[in-house]
Amino acid sequence: MAYCPKCGIEVEDDARNCPLCDFPIPDVNEGNFSQDSKYPQAINTYDEDHLGKKNKAFFSLTIIALSVMVIIGVIYLVYPWNHVLLKYIALADLGIFAIVFFAMGYLRPNYNFLGAYVTVVITCLSVYLISGSQTNWFLSYAFPIATLVYLDVSLFRFIFKHTRHKSQFIFIPSNLILFVIVLAIGIDGIVSLNVLGSLHLTWSLIVAVSGICIIVLLQTIYHRIPEKTRRMLKKKMHV
C-alpha cells in the first residue's frame, strides 16, 4: 500500500506520482511492484474517425471537380462553343475546389488561410486576363481589397486568439467592430486613391469614430474605470 505524503490518500501500487497533487510517491515496494494497473493504455480514436469521414467527403468532391474539368475539356476541344464561358466554368470549378480544400483544414490554419487568399487573388487575376478588360481593375481594386481583407482577418484572428478566454460578450463585439473599422478605412482609402488620386477619407471616419466609442464603452464596462480616474472625473464634473 502506497500513500501520498501530502494528501494522505492511498494510491495505486504502481503510481509514481500522486494522482491529485503530482507529488512523487516514495517507492515503498523498492521497484518490484506488480504491473497491475486498473486501466489499459487508452487509445484515442477521435482523429482517426474524424479523418475517415473527412476523407470520404473530400474524395467525392475531388471526383466531382475532376469530372467537371474533363467534361469542360472535352467540350472545349471538340465542340466550337462559347470558349470564354467554358474558361469561366473551368476557373470556377478549380477555384471552388481549392477553397473547399483549404476549408477542410488538412493543413495548419495559417497555411489554409493564406491558401484561400492566394486562391482568391489568382482567380481574380485569371478572370481579369480572360475578360481582357480595358480598365486595370485587378491591380487597382481586386488585389488591394483582397490583401486588405486578408490582413484584416489576420488581425481579427490574432486578437481573438489572445482574448478568447475572456468575456465573450465584451471581446467578440469589440473585435468585430475593430474589424469593421479597419475594413471601412481600407476600402475608403482604396476607392479615394483610385478615383481622386489621393488619400481622402470621408465616410469611414464616421464609422471609425463611432466604432471606437463603442469599443471604449465596452472595455470600460469590462475593466471598470480606475479609482484615480474616477475621482478625477468626479471632481471635474462636480458630481
Next chain:
Amino acid sequence: MMEEKNHKKKFYSLDNAGVLYTAIASSRMTTVYRMTVELSEAVEPVTLQKALEQIIHRFPYFQVTLKRGFFWYYYEHTEAIPKVEEETYYPCKTMRQRQGKTFPFRVLYYKKYIHVEFNHSICDGSGGLAFLQTLIIEYFKLLKGIVPKDLGNAMDIDAEVDPGEFEDSFKVYYEENVPPPPSSKKVFHFPFELLDKGEYLLLTGFVPVAPLLVLAKNHGCTLTQFILALYFESIQEYIMELPISEHKKHRQRIAINVPVDLRRMFPSITLRNFFISLNPEIDLALGYYNQAEIIEQIKGYMGLYMNRKHINRYISRNVRNEQLIFLRIIPLWVKKLFMPVVYKRYGERGYTSGLSNLGVVTVPEELRPYVKSFEVFPSPSAESRLKLVTVSYGNCLALCFGKTTAETVIEKIFFRKIRQLGIPVKIETNKR
C-alpha cells in the same frame, strides 16, 4: 410464445430525455456513461459473452439500434447479438450510430473489471444498473453455477417482459397546465483547459461509508447532502484562491446539478430515463459560506423542491417542449445544428458541475465474495468539465469523477477535506 412476440416491438420512440441526449451528442459530449464492477478474479470473456447472450432477450428494449428519422431519431429492434470487447479505448467513447448493427450500450472487460457503457438516450443509471446486475448474476451462474435466491434489483431472465419497463414515464406522469419552473441563472464554470477530443479521464476515490454516515447524521442530513456540501465547499475554496479580484469572486454563484430518481416518487418500473435534475446553489454575493451554512442551504432547498408538485413543473415543461409543434416539424439535421447551442445556453449554463447519487447497489448474498466494488462514471461534457457520481456497495462508497480536463485541483481540495475528517481515501485513476 404469442405473448412474447407482442412485447417485441419493432420501434421504440425515444423518451423525453433521450430526445435531448441524441440531439446534443457529439464527439466530446458523447452522452455515454460507464458502470464498472470489480470482480475478485480475472474476467472470463467467453463466459461473459455467453451471459450477455443469455440475458439480452430479456431486455428487448436494449437490443435495438439507433436510426435517423426525418424529424427525430428512434430505436429499431435488431436481431444482432452484442459482443463483449476488451477495453482498449478511452472510456465513454462516442457510440457510432446509424450503422444498423451498433447497440446503445457496450460491454467491456479488462483484467478483473467489467465495464458496461450505456448511451444516456436509452436509459439512466438506475436502468443501467439493473442490466449490469442481471449480467453479473448470469455470469456467475454460468461460471460457478451459483443460482441466487433473492435477485434484488436485477431482472429474472425467465420472466415475461413487462411493457412498463420500457414506457416513457415522463409522458405517463405528465400533467397539463402546470407552470414551468423558474429559469436558471448563469453560474460559475471551471476555467480549466480542455483535453483533446476523444479523451476522458476517470478518478475514483473509495471511502468507507460508515464514518461518513455518522458525520452526516451528526449534521442532521443525508449522505448525499453531506457529500454535496463538501463538494460545494471545495468549489468555493477553489474560487477563493483564484487570482481574480475580490469583487469578481463575490459575483460568482455555484450551482450543482443533482438528478433525482423519480421512480422513488412515482410508481414507475421503467428502465428508460426517468429523472429530473434539481440545481441547489450558493451565491457568493451573500458572503462566504461555512460548512454548516451550506448544509442548511442544501437541506432547505431539497425540502422545498424535492416533492411531486415541484417536480411536476419540470416534467411538464420538458414534455411540453418536446410536443411543441413548431419544434417537431423542424428536420433532424437542423435540430442537430442548433440543439447543442440551445442546451449550452439554457441547460449547462445553469450549473457548475453535477453530482448524481445512485444510492446503494447490492448483489445477491451468494455473490458477495466475488464482487469487490462498483463504480459509475458520468458522461463527458465540455461545459461542466468535472462531474461526480457516487455509488455505494457494501461498506465502500465510490466517489467517481469524470473529467474532460487534466486539472485535479478540485479533487485535491475535496479529498483532502475528507482526509481531514479522519476518513481514509483510496484513489484510482486512468491518468498516466
